[in-house]
Amino acid sequence: MGFPRQVRLVEMSPRDGLQNEPGPVIATAIKTGLIDRLADCGLRHIESASFVSPKWVPQMGDAAEVMAGINRQAGVRYSVLTPNLRGFEGAQAAGVDEVAVFAAASESFSQKNINCSIAESLERFLPVMEAAGKHRIPVRGYVSTVMGCPYEGDIDPQQVATVAKALYDMGCHEISLGDTIGVGTPLKAKRMLEAVAAHVPMANLAAHFHDTYGQALANLYAVLEEGVAVIDASVAGLGGCPYAKGASGNVATEDVLYLLNGLGIETGVDLDQLVATGHWICGQLNRHNGSKVGQALGGNC
């Protein structure tokens, strides 16, 4: 298909980046400060919180306060994760622009991660989809473990396609394909994408790759060649899956942006400001900056 002219970067750090952060719960002001800075960088889609029980994810317990505290900018889509109807109701009351639901391509991962089968998880989303439809709030669908599972190993691309199609058919406007444990390589990414794209239009697909084995940018380059035009990433590489060995989580937004700039693909995001934001949040969290571009362009890392 050839490279897209523009890519929408979906910034994951406030949710996927912070949700597993160890230590005390991060102050709401730091979260809203991060989100506002990300919007100032030019990011137009920011996953800002998760409306989930604080028993499960203590770092996301202040989701409503976060949504109330940010300085909403026109043209920015503030989305949140809503695993169930209760979460959706909280999100809707907080005035979010988009919600998201989360399924796995691996049966074992689904069982261990959310305590139900893939089919059961899809059923649980139905009331969310219905309520979202009523309020005309778009729903994003995540599919995890699309290139491998910590329990099952390889995942059949057809299985990924089946789950992605189920989410799309159920009304999700965009399906984000997650290499949760970062085990993919470029041709595997292409084969997986091709299987999904046979059932869901390319324009409705996003790549959500973790960098656990250092392959994320090569995999992104490979799916950009296929025409993917939406990429999930996290500033300073914040985040990580507790089920994956090794420290790395989300691919760093700075590194993705450097790649896209080099390919002449427009994003509307300012690299220097993004690098500064990455250093700012790492300073707030006293955390290593996981972006190579961030490291190369200086700051306290």
Place this chain on the structure above:
Amino acid sequence: MGFPRQVRLVEMSPRDGLQNEPGPVIATAIKTGLIDRLADCGLRHIESASFVSPKWVPQMGDAAEVMAGINRQAGVRYSVLTPNLRGFEGAQAAGVDEVAVFAAASESFSQKNINCSIAESLERFLPVMEAAGKHRIPVRGYVSTVMGCPYEGDIDPQQVATVAKALYDMGCHEISLGDTIGVGTPLKAKRMLEAVAAHVPMANLAAHFHDTYGQALANLYAVLEEGVAVIDASVAGLGGCPYAKGASGNVATEDVLYLLNGLGIETGVDLDQLVATGHWICGQLNRHNGSKVGQALGGNC
């Protein structure tokens, strides 16, 4: 051209990896231990030392002892850097299998790095080429700053092609194209490679990419698509250019091997053993393991 079926990995860590290591001079036994372990992993081409004045590069002062101390394995090419005739004579006396010379694509980088113009550096290699020809020792040619220079910024691909062709015409059997400061991106890498391949056969080209901005694997994937079949890398990402900002140096061999394995490209190198070797040398040097694959697959990093 399509992917090569096999790739020869040229292991850089004993030379490019260790030459700028700060602190006291590393014991010869550690260097030979590293080289022997690398050969045990299945690597068939190991740049083992640099025959250069210890005044310039103290870490390489024991090049002759290193060459004498390794357990030579049949089928392994032990190469060394020889910037001048005196270096060549030491290397030849030490019984090396290959020597290498080093030129820049950037005039400013040549002046600041080796105190002479590009043309002068090429002239200085003539006696080395002549002596190597007499002893039938193959010569590898490096071209640095092929995708950008810390002083000049962008480098014209035609300028890279001119220097690469000069080295090839002078008798170098292989030209290694170095993104010394790691600023390249995939399409830039392809354009640079295409310019060079118009003058030097693809089979005689190698990719030597640093990972300063996290782009090395994406760039390698892009040049593999063009048919490059020789890749330079350094276990645990050892090394780094003192002229580049940021900590990163050579792309990690483990990460490159993971990519190649995923693409179904043969190398003859064992990943687990290579990961263990990366952790071993990092333990010896009390150094962070710069390989994401190394980090993901455990060990003391």
